[in-house]
Amino acid sequence: MAEIRFGKAVTQALVECMENDSSVIVLGEDIGHGEGSFKVTRGLLKKFGPERVLDTPISEAAIVGAAVGAAMTGLKPVAEIMFMDFITLAMDALVNQASKARFMFGGQCSIPLVVRTTHGGGLNAGPQHSQCLEAWLAHVPGLKVVCPSNPSDAYHLLKAAIADPDPVVFVENKTLYAVSGDFNPGDPPQQIGRARIARAGDDVTIVSYGAAVGTALSAAQTLQGEGISAEVVDLRSLQPWDEEAVFGSVKRTHRLVIVHEAVRSFGVGAEIAARVAEDAFDELDAPVVRVGAPFMPVPFAKSLEKQYIPDAAAVLAGVRKALS
Amino acid sequence: MAEIRFGKAVTQALVECMENDSSVIVLGEDIGHGEGSFKVTRGLLKKFGPERVLDTPISEAAIVGAAVGAAMTGLKPVAEIMFMDFITLAMDALVNQASKARFMFGGQCSIPLVVRTTHGGGLNAGPQHSQCLEAWLAHVPGLKVVCPSNPSDAYHLLKAAIADPDPVVFVENKTLYAVSGDFNPGDPPQQIGRARIARAGDDVTIVSYGAAVGTALSAAQTLQGEGISAEVVDLRSLQPWDEEAVFGSVKRTHRLVIVHEAVRSFGVGAEIAARVAEDAFDELDAPVVRVGAPFMPVPFAKSLEKQYIPDAAAVLAGVRKALS
């Protein structure tokens, strides 16, 4: 068991997939010579050459559109959209083309496409470089959406995403890149759609994903000191999401708090809360609580952004509400 | 009190706003000479001339982008995006520009922009011409989202949207255009964000919007024959949505069914259900029930589409579940 940084884990997954399957290509802005804005594609160009590591122009619509066509023609493209905010420019290709091709062509083809992108604040990058828009994509039949919380999952889930025959949006939280964690490349392959109990507990279930899992865990740590045992469920995948794991946990704790960095209203947490209110209602001993960003754009100033992103204190408040 | 068709009500609202305020312009594909794909802009070009009724090229990104700039420069643009599926091409302008400008420029300006678009199936227009994507936009701070269910609301809410200082996405369900309804232009101006009790009842609350309100009402009619009194809440506006009205109704009926045509998972209903599970949990006597389209693209064939769009039978099944 080695330690690895999140960013490095992503790189390693890319390298291995490219080594094992010559149809895997990566493309995106400044990912070749520039090695990626977050240096995640470091070394790929040198290793695999410009035929498989394609620097693209600043043309998000054509990047994803071309990736769809490439996927129809024998390749497995891994496209990078530098910031998730820019996915606004590629929504047609993702939503009207990639996600629907298999269905609307009667099952004639699959679209083995991965779009890697970064979300989240914490870098004071401002309103157009910090958004968490994963709920949009989870609403689109035909897409899968993955959002790892730690290096090991980043590695294994990216490999699973690339192996997946269908289009997967792989969301990396920027603040995680520098985070180190345990990592065993020899672990059995992961399946998209399986959550992970990041911490077992009995009194309350905290469901989360991505960087917010760390926030949830640190809140759980504090709660432990108060004699409250919180279970933290790391969704890992948002579409599909692991209903069994969430329901199973709620059945034991009877209290549910959902935490994510995205804007709370109409976010991923809404679906989780709704499903529990529909299908595990009788298990609930208290109202569901959602913790998420307030309904405003991500502000630039350090002081503002700090108040904007849900922190451990916000999770604690949420848990206390659920327990009261 | 006169009768008017939904499409005609939209036209009339446009005409009156343009008559009353010379800064109102309309722009879109084939809306001038072509009078609109659904003939909603009929007569406008003749009445107001090509300076204020602008036929655009097939350039959705630039249509909405230019509308943002026009709104910053003294105009009140009403842009038409022919089918909501095409909004995928204009998401940057809507989400990164229009919705954020006021906030991120420190309140220096407002963006009085309306984007009219059509959603929904029923015309066998297939997977790329039938989607209901309003949940995306409701997730974006800075946007308002309106979706009327009847001619009178279409008229009054469009007038409210055009009068609104902020960007409003105004969603018209295609199947409603031909529907007639009562209409009183002299009614006091409506406010965005106020729901309407479309039918009063005691046993269960059915929350809906757009064309699905009609489905809900017809289910309520059937239920009445069975001695079940259903209250139908027509949201009218999805962002903001009328929490007071929904909570108020749930407080009386203690049972909630949410109905929309959009895909159920991660749809607008998720937010409503989640909020009720958070803030009116103790009022609920039964699990929340959501009725929406299954998790698949809108299929083309008549037989498939018919099964796809939630109908009165689906609402009835939902209500029965909520009552059991």
Add this chain to the structure above:
Amino acid sequence: MVAGTGLSRNLFTWKIAGAHGAFGRPVAGADFSMDGGIPVAMSSPYHRERVRFVAIWEAAMPERKNFAMKDRLLAMIETMMLIRGTENRLAKLFADGEIPGFIHLSVGQEAVAAGVMSALGPRDTIATTHRGHGHVIAKGIGLERFFKEVMGRANGICAGRGGSMHVADMSVGVLGANGIVGAGIPIAVGSALGHKLGKTNAISSVFFGDGSQSEGVLHESLNLSSLWRLPILFVCENNGWSEFSPTSRQFAGSMEALARAFGLAYSKVDGNDVEAVALEAETAVESLRNGGMPHVLECMTTRGRGHFEGDPQKYRDPKELSGLEAIDPIPRAARKACSNPGGDSALRAIEERVASQIEEAVRSAMEDELPDFRKAIEDVYTKRREA
């Protein structure tokens, strides 16, 4: 008989629903007059430009000899007749309420499909538009499964889930018609990348309308194809119309200037002259297979019917409509073929084959069952997730 063409006109349902001709205008019942030239009645700037251009192109024609065309001409005529016959049949089926949704016919534009596809092989891929029937038929989609699809039946090529705007047949390289204007263009760019990296020597081609020239993704795609020097043939089907508007009111640019701005090869052809289209396409395809720059082929043609079936076309000058038959690519090609020995009987044989093929396809489609909802939902993902 249509004079000098070898065609017995009645095999095609020129009179749809008894009221309208192939081009959607009332027909007098008499044989239409063909002069093989350009009708003077066309009055829009677009048509004036088209007339001027065709004259120039034809003047240069004699020099362009390297093209053995004889049998190919017959094959292309058969393709065109198959498309025309199919679409006229669709128009009737639509009028009879047998087709859900809306359909966009390519009547009058068949020479583009037949000509370009005559230069492509089965492993070459194409992407097309809402007006794509002709392209997919010319590329070799099975007619029965095509009709079933457009009619929303279970055994349609897309299992009834896509319909007219989404016909696709991966087995013959049809990556799909598309309901989003311009969206096929980057898909074809990506397919060309697949061909290039796969070293298949296949090429990719995309058909797009003049109206779609206004979409930004065209710009991005031209650029990408140039940077990567991809084997792609961009076919701009310039029919002068973008829905209810002449494209001249929507697009201030010029396809030629754009292509050249990105360093692409470009040629322009009379899109109603199937031999000319084939010739230009073949030249372009040859160059592409040899690593040449991506090529834009602009085909000047005219939309024969409304934007969609049922479009009353009030926005169209009756003079323009009445001039359409005179430039119909099918009789024009047929007359040429007829002048070859045996052409006459060959055409008759084609006519029969086509007609029976269509009737057989329609018959089988009418009998086909309706699609199954459960099967549909299983195809949202490749392996249905269990949960």
Add this chain to the structure above:
Amino acid sequence: MVAGTGLSRNLFTWKIAGAHGAFGRPVAGADFSMDGGIPVAMSSPYHRERVRFVAIWEAAMPERKNFAMKDRLLAMIETMMLIRGTENRLAKLFADGEIPGFIHLSVGQEAVAAGVMSALGPRDTIATTHRGHGHVIAKGIGLERFFKEVMGRANGICAGRGGSMHVADMSVGVLGANGIVGAGIPIAVGSALGHKLGKTNAISSVFFGDGSQSEGVLHESLNLSSLWRLPILFVCENNGWSEFSPTSRQFAGSMEALARAFGLAYSKVDGNDVEAVALEAETAVESLRNGGMPHVLECMTTRGRGHFEGDPQKYRDPKELSGLEAIDPIPRAARKACSNPGGDSALRAIEERVASQIEEAVRSAMEDELPDFRKAIEDVYTKRREA
């Protein structure tokens, strides 16, 4: 003293954090040598093209006389110095951790901002990019509120919510910098529409980088502006770079060919020659105010520093970096001004004014409070909804 320029160099923090020159490379401490020409050291294709172009433009210069420039030159120099001084100060503040997020400096490109803005009036509007400090300063944003914004303070022009990439000042017609490459372009098109319909005789202008030429929205915007014949000046700031890549590897097109493809007016200018920029801009603006076609002005310049502060620029040829100071637009303009009577002392006065203005602004920004979260959330909508 910088020889022949009238400038006492030390007023500008050429040495940022003691280690790097204005252009981000180590400076020897000696006065840099100016030859007023183009350094031969520049070796990329882009720079060869730039050299060739500048030579052609300068050869034509003597004919272009109708331009009274004297006082204006001093004003433009003051603008450029204000920008340079501000950005060098920002670099230092950034290195000191006083600026959150990331900043993109326009060092070396000031002549474009100063030149174009000298041709615009206060009611004209502009939209710009992530590299927009120069433009907004030249357009007249208050320096104090500018610094406060970039530093994330309460009284920043955007209340600390936007930062460097989103500075906007509606009161002087700045519709905003933009974090989305290309996104300012259609906004400016819409603003031009507002001017046209409002009959204000104002025009709209948009600054965009060479890298953004690849975004499809440029194509759509050029088309729209041409169709509607809008009073808009498109300013392509061609600095040769798109992040870490030479734009020549990203964009196969040519701005000139694109502009012409849409029927727009086009001109190209040495973007490091402030007088040349002003001259071309003025000509274009005059034409626009008289109802002329939209105009694309391509300004050839060079990015003086990294893509963002902190970018080590390993991808850049050291020879290119070492040639940068030789084409610095500020000493070049200063030398010219100095040759006028009284130029010397005028420049010194400017230097002092600029320096104290900047120090005053920084001081006031440092003292400003942090923004209030509640106030921020109240500005998501114009009238905060009650619920």
